[in-house]
Amino acid sequence: MEHAPKAIDVTNDVEMRTFNFFTMGIDGHPLGLHLDMAIPTILNNADEEQQKDWLPKAANREFIATYAQTEMGHGTNLKKLETTATYDPKTQEFVLNSPTITSTKWWPGNLGKSSNYAVVMAQLYTQGKCHGAHPFFVQLRDLNTHKPLKGITVGDIGPKFGMNTVDNGFLQFDHVRTPRRSMFMKHAKVLPDGRYVPPVHDKLNYSAMVFIRAAIVSGMAYHLLVTSTIAVRYSAIRRQGEITPGAGEVKVLDYQTQQHRIFPQLARGLAFRLSGQYIMKLYTQTMDDIRNGDISAVPDLHALSCGLKAVTTHHAALGLEQCRMACGGHGYSQASGFPLHYSVAVGACTYEGENMVMLLQTARHLMKIAKAIRAGQSPKSNKIVDYLFHKGPPKCLIDQAYDTNYRNVLESFEHLARRQTLEVYDKLVQLQQQGRNYEQAWNDCAVELCKATRAHVRTFLARTFVEEIDKISDLSIKSVLQDLLQLYLYYEVTECATGLLEDGFMTGQQHKYAKKKIYEALEKIRPNAVSIVDSFDFQDRELHSVLGRRDGNVYENLLKWAQSSPLNKTDVLPFHHKYLGKMMEEARQRSKI
Numbered sequence: 001m002e003h004a005p006k007a008i009d010v011t012n013d014v015e016m017r018t019f020n021f022f023t024m025g026i027d028g029h030p031l032g033l034h035l036d037m038a039i040p041t042i043l044n045n046a047d048e049e050q051q052k053d054w055l056p057k058a059a060n061r062e063f064i065a066t067y068a069q070t071e072m073g074h075g076t077n078l079k080k081l082e083t084t085a086t087y088d089p090k091t092q093e094f095v096l097n098s099p100t101i102t103s104t105k106w107w108p109g110n111l112g113k114s115s116n117y118a119v120v121m122a123q124l125y126t127q128g129k130c131h132g133a134h135p136f137f138v139q140l141r142d143l144n145t146h147k148p149l150k151g152i153t154v155g156d157i158g159p160k161f162g163m164n165t166v167d168n169g170f171l172q173f174d175h176v177r178t179p180r181r182s183m184f185m186k187h188a189k190v191l192p193d194g195r196y197v198p199p200v201h202d203k204l205n206y207s208a209m210v211f212i213r214a215a216i217v218s219g220m221a222y223h224l225l226v227t228s229t230i231a232v233r234y235s236a237i238r239r240q241g242e243i244t245p246g247a248g249e250v251k252v253l254d255y256q257t258q259q260h261r262i263f264p265q266l267a268r269g270l271a272f273r274l275s276g277q278y279i280m281k282l283y284t285q286t287m288d289d290i291r292n293g294d295i296s297a298v299p300d301l302h303a304l305s306c307g308l309k310a311v312t313t314h315h316a317a318l319g320l321e322q323c324r325m326a327c328g329g330h331g332y333s334q335a336s337g338f339p340l341h342y343s344v345a346v347g348a349c350t351y352e353g354e355n356m357v358m359l360l361q362t363a364r365h366l367m368k369i370a371k372a373i374r375a376g377q378s379p380k381s382n383k384i385v386d387y388l389f390h391k392g393p394p395k396c397l398i399d400q401a402y403d404t405n406y407r408n409v410l411e412s413f414e415h416l417a418r419r420q421t422l423e424v425y426d427k428l429v430q431l432q433q434q435g436r437n438y439e440q441a442w443n444d445c446a447v448e449l450c451k452a453t454r455a456h457v458r459t460f461l462a463r464t465f466v467e468e469i470d471k472i473s474d475l476s477i478k479s480v481l482q483d484l485l486q487l488y489l490y491y492e493v494t495e496c497a498t499g500l501l502e503d504g505f506m507t508g509q510q511h512k513y514a515k516k517k518i519y520e521a522l523e524k525i526r527p528n529a530v531s532i533v534d535s536f537d538f539q540d541r542e543l544h545s546v547l548g549r550r551d552g553n554v555y556e557n558l559l560k561w562a563q564s565s566p567l568n569k570t571d572v573l574p575f576h577h578k579y580l581g582k583m584m585e586e587a588r589q590r591s592k593i
């Protein structure tokens with residue numbers, strides 16, 4: 001198959017678009033879904049003729065499209081989406097319909113007021129048979145008046161936990177007719193007479209979600225690096241309390257507890273950035289392969305993107321909260337920027353696949369591998385999973401004198417992932433032997449399946465971090481990043497210590513060794529901490545934080561920020577005399593009686 005036209009390479013500016021997206025919660029980005037889901041859908045699911053028609057206009061912003069898949073009643077379970085697209089061979093059109101209240105499309109970004117087109121996921125019916133969810137490219141609003149077209153009800157879903165500058169919307173179809181060729185026809189097709197032509201892989205229609213899951217990994221790195229920049233800079237300004245009595249108040253960044261709270265977030269931000277680059281390259285390569293008819297990497301990409309998305313979003317949410325708490329009272333102010341960054345970032349734990357569901361998707365992949373291992377098969381030279389086939393050292397070696405390239409630490413992570421994967425597989429088999437069906441057994445193992453996925457993803461993140469730091473040639477930069485790598489690896493050892501201690505693989509003494517390495521790394525990072533975050537070169541505008549200002553003039557600008565509040569436009573607000581003043585006057589009068 002010849003290469004499809006690459007009018008735009010959606011992934012070449014992912015870093016910038018991740019930044020754009022993740023600040024959209026700050027300045028509202030009516031093109032977020034257009035750029036990050038609608039265009040990738042056109043690129044990967046439209047046939048050549050459709051691409052020639054839609055892609056240049058989309059790239060030129062001649063319309064704004066969103067990605068309308070989730071419904072009020074279903075977001076995770078795509079098999080049960082209720083919106084229908086029924087083919088009418090007489091007119092060669094699809095009839096789109098929202099049969100129930102729960103089939104109302106609900107959540108799509110920019111759907112409420114901005115978009116005039118949408119990628120609509122609907123159950124495809126033709127010749128009386130349902131062929132499952134397929135994407136359709138549908139016009140929603142008149143291009144001149146921007147009014148909804150006939151049969152279309154659309155609006156904003158109202159205020160949310162965050163991202164309230166984005167018009168997430170609702171959408172209902174009342175028997176809306178759309179041409180046959182509005183169905184994305186690169187993979188599956190419906191011929192003029194209504195015959196359905198199936199795709200080579202029935203999940204290729206889901207590629208836009210895979211793109212976002214891959215992009216979110218870099219997005220979470222961005223959020224952790226932004227918020228740890230704010231926390232480090234503020235902690236280098238804020239003086240509170242003494243370490244040596246009489247020696248004067250210290251910068252709170254000198255407290256070990258403050259370092260232990262913030263620096264691991266910095267380290268995780270770097271780790272996620274490196275794995276984010278890896279997964280985006282894997283996505284791009286896989287999409288190229290699909291264009292050339294090779295779908296062999298699709299399962300690996302799906303499994304890794306689901307696992308990375310779930311783990312990095314969860315750790316980013318926890319890490320942002322740690323950075324906020326580390327800034328005390330001012331961290332709780334909107335002036336800090338934390339409420340904004342947090343409310344945008346934490347949505348990623350839910351959208352693009354709720355995290356538990358994503359962990360379980362990766363677990364499906366791991367169970368296939370476990371089955372092959374138990375059947376005595378050999379590994380398939382796949383660097384992401386081959387370690388599961390290998391037998392690692394019987395005991396933890398992290399405290400050996402020399403641990404070249406942290407091989408002993410990585411083998412500890414591999415041991416835990418291997419053990420948890422095989423143990424939960426064996427439990428799955430055992431439960432079925434005891435009479436449970438597969439689905440029941442799966443549900444009874446779901447928590448352990450998620451743990452196995454987290455252990456597998458941790459191994460991947462750690463190995464990628466080690467390999468990428470090893471490639472750095474500038475020794476001064478390498479030395480600083482190795483301090484963060486040391487912190488990351490031993491912090492992760494302590495984070496999964498229960499798993500490593502559970503089977504006696506690691507000893508309590510080795511756990512103490514890991515803690516010692518953490519404290520050592522904190523001490524090494526402290527003198528470079530401000531330079532490290534300054535090196536990210538975030539602009540004050542994107543930090544959106546008085547506490548994280550590059551010039552460090554926190555207090556003067558905190559007062560200026562407060563004084564600029566509308567509440568401070570006048571000394572006495574009208575409500576005072578109307579309510580509080582009146583209440584107090586009446587109370588004084590009563591007390592005179």
Ligand SMILES: CCCCCCCC/C=C\C/C=C/C(=O)SCCNC(=O)CCNC(=O)[C@H](O)C(C)(C)COP(=O)(O)OP(=O)(O)OC[C@H]1O[C@@H](n2cnc3c(N)ncnc32)[C@H](O)[C@@H]1OP(=O)(O)O
Nearest residue numbers: 017018021036075076077078203206215302351352353364
């Ligand atoms: C550029 C910067 C951008 C920065 C970030 C911008 C973000 C924009 C902000 C917000 C946008 C948000 C958008 C959305 O939220 S869009 C809606 C997202 N919705 C979801 O993610 C739904 C989640 N549910 C699913 O994906 C699926 O229902 C499922 C995967 C949970 C289950 O799928 P299902 O069809 O039911 O299949 P099975 O579980 O039965 O699995 C069958 C089989 O298929 C494989 N598979 C499933 N999905 C994929 C896939 N995407 N790719 C490849 N393979 C897939 C699965 O592994 C099974 O295989 P098997 O084990 O071999 O049987």
Ligand SMILES: Cc1cc2nc3c(=O)[nH]c(=O)nc-3n(C[C@H](O)[C@H](O)[C@H](O)COP(=O)(O)OP(=O)(O)OC[C@H]3O[C@@H](n4cnc5c(N)ncnc54)[C@H](O)[C@@H]3O)c2cc1C
Nearest residue numbers: 067068069070074075076107108109347351352353354356
């Ligand atoms: C900020 C934001 C932006 C969004 N933007 C878009 C968009 O642009 N386009 C779009 O189409 N959608 C969008 N969504 C919707 C989003 O994709 C869904 O909310 C998400 O997929 C989760 O589905 P749900 O809401 O149905 O949750 P549910 O699936 O109902 O989840 C509820 C609970 O059930 C659990 N659960 C569900 N199924 C299983 C299972 N099989 N096994 C174990 N546990 C399970 C979940 O883990 C969760 O704990 C957005 C959502 C948010 C929050």
